[in-house]
Amino acid sequence: MNTAAWLILLLPLFSAVVIGLGAFRSRKASAAISVGAVVGSFLLTLLLVSAGVKEGPTHTWLEFESLQIDIGLQIDPLSKLMLCVVTGVGSLIHIFSLGYMNKDRDFSRYFAFLSLFIFSMLGIVLADNFVMMFIFWELVGVSSYLLIGFWFEKPSAADAAKKAFLTNRVGDFGFLIGILMVWAALGSVRFADLVNAVPGETATITGLAGFLIFCGAMGKSAQAPLHVWLPDAMEGPTPVSALIHAATMVAAGVYMLCRVFFLIEGTWAMEAIAWIGALTSLIAALMAVQQDDIKRILAYSTLSQLGYMVMAVGLGSPNAAMFHLTTHACFKALLFLGAGSVIVALHHEQDIWKMGGLRERMPRTYWTFLIGTMALCGVPLFSGFFSKEAILDAALENNILLFLVAVFVALLTTFYMTRLFVVAFMGEPRSAHAKSAAENSAVMTVPLLLLAVPSVLAGYFNAHAPNPLVLAASLVVLVFGMLVANTLYNGAETDPLPARFGRLAKTLRDRLWFDEVYQWFIDNVQENLAKLADTIDRWVIAGLLVRGTHGTTELAGRVLRLAQTGNLQTYAFWFAAGLVALLIFTLA
Amino acid sequence: MEPTLDQYLLVSGALFAIGLLGVIVRRNLLIIYMSLELMLNAANVALVAMSRFNGNLDGQVMVFFIITVAAAEVSVGLALIIALYRKRQTAEVEDLATMKL
Numbered sequence: 001m002n003t004a005a006w007l008i009l010l011l012p013l014f015s016a017v018v019i020g021l022g023a024f025r026s027r028k029a030s031a032a033i034s035v036g037a038v039v040g041s042f043l044l045t046l047l048l049v050s051a052g053v054k055e056g057p058t059h060t061w062l063e064f065e066s067l068q069i070d071i072g073l074q075i076d077p078l079s080k081l082m083l084c085v086v087t088g089v090g091s092l093i094h095i096f097s098l099g100y101m102n103k104d105r106d107f108s109r110y111f112a113f114l115s116l117f118i119f120s121m122l123g124i125v126l127a128d129n130f131v132m133m134f135i136f137w138e139l140v141g142v143s144s145y146l147l148i149g150f151w152f153e154k155p156s157a158a159d160a161a162k163k164a165f166l167t168n169r170v171g172d173f174g175f176l177i178g179i180l181m182v183w184a185a186l187g188s189v190r191f192a193d194l195v196n197a198v199p200g201e202t203a204t205i206t207g208l209a210g211f212l213i214f215c216g217a218m219g220k221s222a223q224a225p226l227h228v229w230l231p232d233a234m235e236g237p238t239p240v241s242a243l244i245h246a247a248t249m250v251a252a253g254v255y256m257l258c259r260v261f262f263l264i265e266g267t268w269a270m271e272a273i274a275w276i277g278a279l280t281s282l283i284a285a286l287m288a289v290q291q292d293d294i295k296r297i298l299a300y301s302t303l304s305q306l307g308y309m310v311m312a313v314g315l316g317s318p319n320a321a322m323f324h325l326t327t328h329a330c331f332k333a334l335l336f337l338g339a340g341s342v343i344v345a346l347h348h349e350q351d352i353w354k355m356g357g358l359r360e361r362m363p364r365t366y367w368t369f370l371i372g373t374m375a376l377c378g379v380p381l382f383s384g385f386f387s388k389e390a391i392l393d394a395a396l397e398n399n400i401l402l403f404l405v406a407v408f409v410a411l412l413t414t415f416y417m418t419r420l421f422v423v424a425f426m427g428e429p430r431s432a433h434a435k436s437a438a439e440n441s442a443v444m445t446v447p448l449l450l451l452a453v454p455s456v457l458a459g460y461f462n463a464h465a466p467n468p469l470v471l472a473a474s475l476v477v478l479v480f481g482m483l484v485a486n487t488l489y490n491g492a493e494t495d496p497l498p499a500r501f502g503r504l505a506k507t508l509r510d511r512l513w514f515d516e517v518y519q520w521f522i523d524n525v526q527e528n529l530a531k532l533a534d535t536i537d538r539w540v541i542a543g544l545l546v547r548g549t550h551g552t553t554e555l556a557g558r559v560l561r562l563a564q565t566g567n568l569q570t571y572a573f574w575f576a577a578g579l580v581a582l583l584i585f586t587l588a
Numbered sequence: 589m590e591p592t593l594d595q596y597l598l599v600s601g602a603l604f605a606i607g608l609l610g611v612i613v614r615r616n617l618l619i620i621y622m623s624l625e626l627m628l629n630a631a632n633v634a635l636v637a638m639s640r641f642n643g644n645l646d647g648q649v650m651v652f653f654i655i656t657v658a659a660a661e662v663s664v665g666l667a668l669i670i671a672l673y674r675k676r677q678t679a680e681v682e683d684l685a686t687m688k689l
Binding site: 567569573 | 612613620686
C-alpha cells in the first residue's frame with residue numbers, strides 16, 4: 001500500500017518529466033502519458049480509500065540537531081477526501097483538455113505543465129510536515145504561473161501570470177514566518193507532533209503563528225486583500241481555470257487551514273479568519289454582479305465561495321469547510337468546463353452579452369451548466385445546498401452578524417448566477433457566432449456529464465437535517481434572487497443596472513478599485529522605496545564600499561609601482577638604504 | 589707603530605662603501621661585478637682584523653672558505669655575464685630591464 005501511496009504522488013511527476021524529456025515531440029503520446037498518469041493516480045486513490053489505509057510511509061530527509069525534516073505521506077480521512085477531489089476532478093479536466101486544447105500549437109507543453117501541477121498539488125495534500133508542504137506549496141505557485149501564462153505571447157496573460165505569482169509571494173512570506181515560528185515555539189514541523197505540542201503553548205503564540213500561516217492561505221485561496229490575482233488568472237486556458245482556479249489550487253489554502261486547524265482552534269486568529277473570509281465573500285459577490293466576461297463572473301463567484309469556506313474554518317467548523325470545498329470543486333469545475341465548452345463553440349467569445357439562445361444549439365452544455373448553476377445557488381437537493389447549509393448553520397450558532405453577511409452573499413450568488421445563465425443561455429442569440437454555435441464533441445461533453453453527477457449527489461454523503469431558520473432564510477433569498485435577476489435580465493439586450501444605479505454599478509464594474517489602489521501604492525510607496533534602495537545600492541554599497549576598496553587598492557598599487565623601475569641599480573640602492581636604515585634603527 | 593683595530597675596520601668600511609657606490613652608480617655589468625667583489629673583500633679584511641686582534645683563528649679560517657667559494661662564484665657570475673652578452677649584445681645594466689612588466 002505504501003508503494004501505491006508513493007505512486008499516486010509520483011505518477012504525474014513521471015509524466016511531466018517524460019513529456020519534457022522527449023515525448024513532447026508526439027502530441028498523442030504526451031496527451032496519453034499525462035491523462036494516463038492522472039487517471040492512474042485516481043484509480044490508486046480509490047484503491048487506497050477502499051483499503052482503509054491509516055498511515056503513510058515516512059523517510060527522513062534532513063536531520064540537524066533538533067530539526068528533523070521528513071518526506072512523508074499523511075494519509076487520513078482529510079487527505080483521502082482531498083486526494084479524491086484532486087485526482088477525480090483532475091482526470092475529467094485532463095480529458096476535457098484533449099478537446100479544448102486540440103488545436104493548440106503547444107498541446108504537449110500544456111499537458112506537461114498540467115502533470116507538473118497535479119504532482120505539486122498532490123504533494124500539498126499528502127505532506128505530513130510543514131516544510132514539505134511549503135515546498136510543494138511553492139511548486140504549485142510555479143506550475144500555476146506556467147499555466148496562467150501558457151499563452152505567453154499575449155501580454156495580458158504574461159502579466160496575469162506575474163501578478164498571480166507575486167501576489168502569492170506576499171502571502172507565502174507570512175506562511176514561511178509562520179512555519180519558523182511554529183518550529184521555534186513548538187520544536188517540530190511534523191503535524192503529528194504538533195497536535196500534541198500545541199496544548200503546552202499559550203494561545204497568543206499559536207494564534208499568531210496560525211494567523212501568519214493563514215497569510216499563505218490568503219494568497220493561495222485568494223482572500224481579500226490578496227484576491228486580485230484570481231480574476232486576472234482567467235487569462236489562462238479555461239480547463240486550467242477549472243482545475244487550478246476552481247477545484248484544486250485555490251482549495252489548497254482551505255485544505256491547509258483544515259490541516260492545521262488544531263493550531264488556531266480557540267485563539268483570536270479564528271475571529272480574524274472568519275471576518276476575512278466573510279469580507280472576501282461579500283466583496284467578491286458584489287463585484288461578480290457587474291462583470292460581463294463569463295469566466296470572470298465564475299472567478300469572482302469562486303472567490304466568494306472560498307470566502308465562505310475560510311469563514312467556516314474561522315467559525316470553528318472545518319468539516320463544513322471541507323464539505324463545501326468538495327461540492328464546490330465538483331460544481332465549479334463543471335461550470336468552468338461548461339463555460340469552456342461555450343467559449344470554444346463561440347470561437348473564443350467570452351462576453352455574455354454576445355451569447356444567448358444556446359439552449360437549443362448546445363443542449364448538453366446547457367443542461368449541465370444549469371445543474372452547476374443550481375448547485376452553486378444552493379437549490380434544495382443539489383450538492384451545494386447541503387454544504388452551504390452546513391456553513392450557514394455554523395455561522396448562525398457562532399455569530400449572527402456573519403450569518404447575515406453569509407445570507408446576503410447567498411442572495412447575491414443566486415442573483416449573479418441567474419443573470420449569467422439567463423443572459424448567456426436564454427433569449428435570442430446576440431451575435432453571429434452565437435447563431436452558428438454547435439455542441440462540442442463527446443470528449444468535451446462527457447466530462448461535463450460526469451461532473452454533473454457529483455454536482456447533484458455529492459451532498460448526500462454528509463447531509464444533515466438543516467436548521468429550520470437557515471432553511472427558510474436560504475430558500476427566501478434563493479427565490480428572491482432568481483425572481484429579481486430573471487425580471488431584470490430576461491429578454492434584456494444590455495445590462496439595465498448601470499442605467500439605474502449609475503455610480504454604484506460602475507464601482508462594482510471597476511472591481512471596487514482594488515487594482516487602482518494597489519497600482520497607486522506601487523507607484524507611490526513601493527517605487528519610492530525601490531528608488532531609495534537603488535540610491536543606497538548605487539552610491540553607498542557600489543560607490544563607497546565596492547569602488548572605494550577597489551580605488552584605494554589601485555591607488556596604492558600605482559604608487560608602489562613607481563618603486564619598481566626594472567633597473568637593477570635602483571634595487572641595489574633601495575637595498576643598501578634599507579640596510580642602513582635597519583642598522584641605524586638597531587644600533588642607535 | 590702598529591695599526592689599531594679601528595684603523596683596520598675603517599679601511600674595511602671604506603672599501604665596502606666604495607664597492608657599494610660602484611654597484612649603485614656604474615653602468616657596466618663587469619664593473620658592478622668587480623665592485624661586488626670589493627665589498628666581499630672588505631668583509632674579509634674586517635674578519636681577518638678581528639681574528640688577529642682577538643687571538644682567535646676562526647675568522648681567518650672563514651676567510652679562506654670565503655675566498656674559495658668566491659672563486660667559484662666569480663666563474664659562475666662571469667659565465668652568466670658572457671651568456672647574457674652573447675644573447676643581448678650588451679653589458680649595460682639599463683638595457684637589462686625586461687623583468688619589469
